[in-house]
Amino acid sequence: MKQKFGRSFVLxxxxxxxxxxxxxxxxxxxxxxAIRGFSMGVGLGLMILAFVVRKIKPASHQ
Structure with a gap:
């Protein structure tokens, strides 16, 4: 089974x-x-970032 998350799973x-x-x-x-909302937003943002961030492959030169 291919691993979907990789290193971003730790987020x-x-x-x-x-x-x-x-x-x-x-x-x-x-x-x-404001502080409570900001820290909750940081936590949610980190969890969403795990799904959004993908490893960018370098362009192949021809």
Missing amino acids: IPIGLFFIALTFILSRKIAMPD
Whole structure:
């Protein structure tokens, strides 16, 4: 079976870690909505980036 993600697969757990850390910190300390939203957006962005980023193949010279 061909591997679909490669190295970009590591971005998914990192994004989940950011989201979980945001939830944990928002329960322990009072965070402004802007900071909470930004950190949630970073986590979601990292997870989406894993699907969007593809390895760019160099152009073949003839």
